[in-house]
Amino acid sequence: MAQDDHSGTEVAAADSSHAAPEFAGSTGTAVIPHDGFENPGFEPHRPRVTDEDASRQKRAQRTVYTLFYLSILGSVWAIAAYMLFPIESNDVGAVRLNNMFVGLGATLALLGIGFGAVHWGKSLMTSPESIDIRHPIGGTEATKAGAVEVFREADEESGFSRRSVIRNSLIGALLVFPLPAVVLFRGLAPQDQMPVELLSHTMWAKGTRLALDPSGVPIKASDITVGSAFHVIPEGLNDLEHGRLEEKAKAAVLLMRLEPSELNQAPDRESWSYDGIVAYSKICTHVGCPVALYEQHTHHLLCPCHQSQFDVANHCEVIFGPAKRPLPQLPIAVDDEGYLIAQSDFTEPVGPSFWERS
Amino acid sequence: MSTTSTRSTALEKRSFTAAASDYINDRTGLAVAIKGLGRKAFPDHWSFLLGEVALFSFIVILVSGTFLTFFFQASMAEVHYDGSYVPLKGVEMSVAMASTLDISFDIRGGLFVRQMHHWAALLFVAAIGLHMLRVFFTGAFRKPREINWVFGFILFILAMAEGFTGYSLPDDLLSGNGLRIIDGMVKGMPIIGTWTSFLLFGGEFPGTDIVGRLYALHILLLPALIVALIAIHVGYVFIHKHTQFAGPGREPTNSVGPPVLPIYAAKAGGFMFIIWGVISLIAALFTINPIWNYGPYDPSPVSAGTQPDWYIGFADGALRLIPPGWEFVWLDRTWSFNILVPLIVIGGFIVTVLLYPFIEAWIKGDKREHHIADRPRNAPTRTAIGAAGVTFYAGLWAAASSDILSTHFSLTIEGVTHFLQAAVIIGPFIAYFITKRVCIALQKKDREIVLHGYESGRIVKLPGGEFIEVHQPLDEYERWRLVSYENYAPLMIRPNARGKITAGQRARAGLSRWFFEDRIAPVTKGELESSHSTHH
Numbered sequence: 001m002a003q004d005d006h007s008g009t010e011v012a013a014a015d016s017s018h019a020a021p022e023f024a025g026s027t028g029t030a031v032i033p034h035d036g037f038e039n040p041g042f043e044p045h046r047p048r049v050t051d052e053d054a055s056r057q058k059r060a061q062r063t064v065y066t067l068f069y070l071s072i073l074g075s076v077w078a079i080a081a082y083m084l085f086p087i088e089s090n091d092v093g094a095v096r097l098n099n100m101f102v103g104l105g106a107t108l109a110l111l112g113i114g115f116g117a118v119h120w121g122k123s124l125m126t127s128p129e130s131i132d133i134r135h136p137i138g139g140t141e142a143t144k145a146g147a148v149e150v151f152r153e154a155d156e157e158s159g160f161s162r163r164s165v166i167r168n169s170l171i172g173a174l175l176v177f178p179l180p181a182v183v184l185f186r187g188l189a190p191q192d193q194m195p196v197e198l199l200s201h202t203m204w205a206k207g208t209r210l211a212l213d214p215s216g217v218p219i220k221a222s223d224i225t226v227g228s229a230f231h232v233i234p235e236g237l238n239d240l241e242h243g244r245l246e247e248k249a250k251a252a253v254l255l256m257r258l259e260p261s262e263l264n265q266a267p268d269r270e271s272w273s274y275d276g277i278v279a280y281s282k283i284c285t286h287v288g289c290p291v292a293l294y295e296q297h298t299h300h301l302l303c304p305c306h307q308s309q310f311d312v313a314n315h316c317e318v319i320f321g322p323a324k325r326p327l328p329q330l331p332i333a334v335d336d337e338g339y340l341i342a343q344s345d346f347t348e349p350v351g352p353s354f355w356e357r358s
Numbered sequence: 359m360s361t362t363s364t365r366s367t368a369l370e371k372r373s374f375t376a377a378a379s380d381y382i383n384d385r386t387g388l389a390v391a392i393k394g395l396g397r398k399a400f401p402d403h404w405s406f407l408l409g410e411v412a413l414f415s416f417i418v419i420l421v422s423g424t425f426l427t428f429f430f431q432a433s434m435a436e437v438h439y440d441g442s443y444v445p446l447k448g449v450e451m452s453v454a455m456a457s458t459l460d461i462s463f464d465i466r467g468g469l470f471v472r473q474m475h476h477w478a479a480l481l482f483v484a485a486i487g488l489h490m491l492r493v494f495f496t497g498a499f500r501k502p503r504e505i506n507w508v509f510g511f512i513l514f515i516l517a518m519a520e521g522f523t524g525y526s527l528p529d530d531l532l533s534g535n536g537l538r539i540i541d542g543m544v545k546g547m548p549i550i551g552t553w554t555s556f557l558l559f560g561g562e563f564p565g566t567d568i569v570g571r572l573y574a575l576h577i578l579l580l581p582a583l584i585v586a587l588i589a590i591h592v593g594y595v596f597i598h599k600h601t602q603f604a605g606p607g608r609e610p611t612n613s614v615g616p617p618v619l620p621i622y623a624a625k626a627g628g629f630m631f632i633i634w635g636v637i638s639l640i641a642a643l644f645t646i647n648p649i650w651n652y653g654p655y656d657p658s659p660v661s662a663g664t665q666p667d668w669y670i671g672f673a674d675g676a677l678r679l680i681p682p683g684w685e686f687v688w689l690d691r692t693w694s695f696n697i698l699v700p701l702i703v704i705g706g707f708i709v710t711v712l713l714y715p716f717i718e719a720w721i722k723g724d725k726r727e728h729h730i731a732d733r734p735r736n737a738p739t740r741t742a743i744g745a746a747g748v749t750f751y752a753g754l755w756a757a758a759s760s761d762i763l764s765t766h767f768s769l770t771i772e773g774v775t776h777f778l779q780a781a782v783i784i785g786p787f788i789a790y791f792i793t794k795r796v797c798i799a800l801q802k803k804d805r806e807i808v809l810h811g812y813e814s815g816r817i818v819k820l821p822g823g824e825f826i827e828v829h830q831p832l833d834e835y836e837r838w839r840l841v842s843y844e845n846y847a848p849l850m851i852r853p854n855a856r857g858k859i860t861a862g863q864r865a866r867a868g869l870s871r872w873f874f875e876d877r878i879a880p881v882t883k884g885e886l887e888s889s890h891s892t893h894h
Contacts, residue, residue: 304663
């Protein structure tokens with residue numbers, strides 16, 4: 001009963017009730033049962049209630065025009081609301097009312113038209129179902145042959161295939177001519193900047209005071225209580241004329257004070273902290289979000305974007321999440337006046353990894 | 359008969375409409391198109407509306423977006439905000455952010471249009487997604503529609519690109535962090551990453567160029583591409599004529615439905631206004647993207663629970679699910695597999711979906727045109743593959759809210775992440791097997807109904823004392839809906855003309871077996887007859 005066709009390239013001898021001859025191609029592995037059911041043809045047309053009952057028809061008619069009138073009402077209301085609910089200066093409530101009443105008017109205007117038209121179409125318009133005949137998308141064999149013939153003639157007359165030197169040189173020229181346009185896009189980046197150089201340095205330098213973000217007030221070591229955390233920027237950042245955000249995107253730092261006994265410091269980094277106060281880059285080493293959430297009792301930092309977690313007690317090494325590298329540590333000290341200062345810039349690039357970083 | 363004589367005799371009884379259409383036709387020749395398309399049949403099914411939802415919400419996006427361009431200024435120059443929103447007065451922010459605030463607080467109806475634009479964009483992408491699922495699960499991507507599937511899929515990608523470039527424009531804290539993530543991902547790409555980031559941002563992140571550049575893409579290049587592709591996409595719907603579900607009188611060679619004029623025009627036109635009305639209602643009542651709560655972009659602060667717009671979620675979720683440590687230094691260069699792997703996996707997923715119609719056609723070897731939409735149950739393996747894909751996507755999507763899931767349900771973030779890591783890998787397999795079994799069970803139920811009819815609930819006592827439930831047989835129209843589907847057998851390997859079995863043939867036979875080994879054939883006339891004879 002089942003007829004298997006084992007290759008897509010063979011044309012099946014498909015006598016299919018599903019496909020008219022003009023649609024026949026290979027049926028592939030489709031099984032065409034010889035005693036399948038035949039399409040019974042269209043069901044008898046079923047009239048709607050509005051076709052048979054004059055009063056229902058009247059009612060549908062009333063519904064449709066009422067909806068259209070409601071729509072007009074909505075439009076008028078939206079215009080009126082524009083004027084009746086002005087946005088008084090400095091009042092968010094007025095904005096809310098303006099938004100709501102203009103919006104509700106427009107909604108009524110649109111839904112009135114929409115539901116009215118749909119109801120009209122469904123209950124009153126009388127056209128029966130249309131039946132279109134489908135033709136193969138590829139057209140007839142003659143059309144296909146005609147198209148092939150057009151290309152053959154064009155080739156013949158132009159000598160596109162025959163004159164291969166002309167053709168190949170044209171193809172070469174066409175391939176090369178967009179290249180200058182591509183090169184022009186080099187100008188998108190400033191010509192005098194070295195990305196790797198820029199990414200490797202921040203505003204921090206020997207002696208730069210640590211200041212509060214966003215006020216820029218320098219921080220005294222004595223103001224930092226155990227367990228507290230501060231968002232820090234380099235002093236002078238707010239005075240930058242240009243590039244303030246770019247510098248901040250690299251220089252943002254988190255300052256935390258732990259009990260010195262809780263810090264497991266590497267011997268070579270013991271001098272980087274001051275009395276349990278440590279400073280780490282705030283820019284996540286994954287894709288650069290600010291690592292802004294500090295959980296005091298576990299000493300963990302959490303990046304709210306992709307949930308990388310860093311352990312402040314262990315040089316901010318990654319304990320969870322997609323980041324790989326620890327947050328870079330900023331070596332700090334205290335100056336004569338008791339203010340926290342940087343010993344130097346970060347000793348490695350901050351923020352997300354990049355190709356040339358090693 | 360000459361044209362002039364027909365016109366002069368007809369003129370007296372001609373209506374205004376006829377005269378007007380004559381006037382226009384004599385100058386445009388449009389009558390050919392009207393006559394050809396005006397009564398064109400449009401098959402009806404609720405699921406065919408999903409594409410229309412996308413189209414109609416796109417119109418809202420175009421119109422509301424044009425309004426917004428009149429007031430929005432795509433500049434990252436710093437100003438001190440001096441608008442009506444008191445809490446931000448005097449705060450330093452970019453002109454882009456300030457002008458967005460002005461649209462929201464100082465232009466009457468501006469907030470309404472802005473919210474319509476954003477809500478319509480969310481609906482646009484959602485409708486495209488659902489429309490693609492409809493096309494996938496009904497097999498409406500089969501020949502001759504494979505290429506239109508590709509166009510539609512590119513539209514989906516472009517719609518997401520429009521969405522991302524759009525919500526990055528206000529230069530608020532949320533969108534700035536979104537761009538920061540993009541910057542981090544770009545930098546993580548081998549060889550070209552660092553330079554590409556500098557080209558994109560015009561120097562170091564965030565720079566002062568990105569909003570202007572995204573704006574050019576958002577209002578010029580991407581919309582132009584989308585409009586052109588929509589024209590092609592919808593044009594092909596006309597050329598191919600819409601698919602239809604199997605039903606009495608519906609043949610692969612016809613297309614049955616209400617005519618374009620007047621019923622389809624009234625229903626689709628009305629539906630367009632309903633979609634606009636719904637978007638307007640949501641925009642009137644529900645706030646979206648309240649940038650005044652986020653504040654201007656600053657690289658230092660971030661709020662917990664940051665979320666991108668919903669359609670970017672799956673990509674963000676993929677980033678979140680990478681376990682620690684997937685980054686290496688090798689040959690003195692940094693290889694960020696924690697970024698590359700999500701990109702490759704998502705890219706692979708997208709390419710697979712894009713190519714699926716061609717893969718399925720190759721496995722089946724079926725070269726015929728298909729215009730009858732499958733019921734999902736009648737293509738169990740495809741439906742199961744679709745369910746697996748949806749589960750995979752849903753897992754990534756859920757991962758984008760892993761922090762919110764853990765705070766709302768008081769779970770640990772580690773637990774949620776580990777669960778979703780497993781769900782993304784195992785979930786698709788579970789979904790695949792369950793869906794396939796459900797499809798086959800439904801097919802069996804259909805067979806049962808065709809062979810024995812519906813249970814009528816009427817119990818009859820026979821003269822011999824036996825009780826039976828009377829089954830009500832199907833009429834031939836209902837039966838046709840249940841039996842008219844294609845059934846494929848697995849491909850059997852046969853040596854080719856040179857007596858060889860190629861590796862390609864083997865692969866194809868294997869895939870074919872996977873697709874069609876478990877299958878339920880439609881009931882044939884012979885089966886129905888023999889089932890009747892055993893019953894009486």
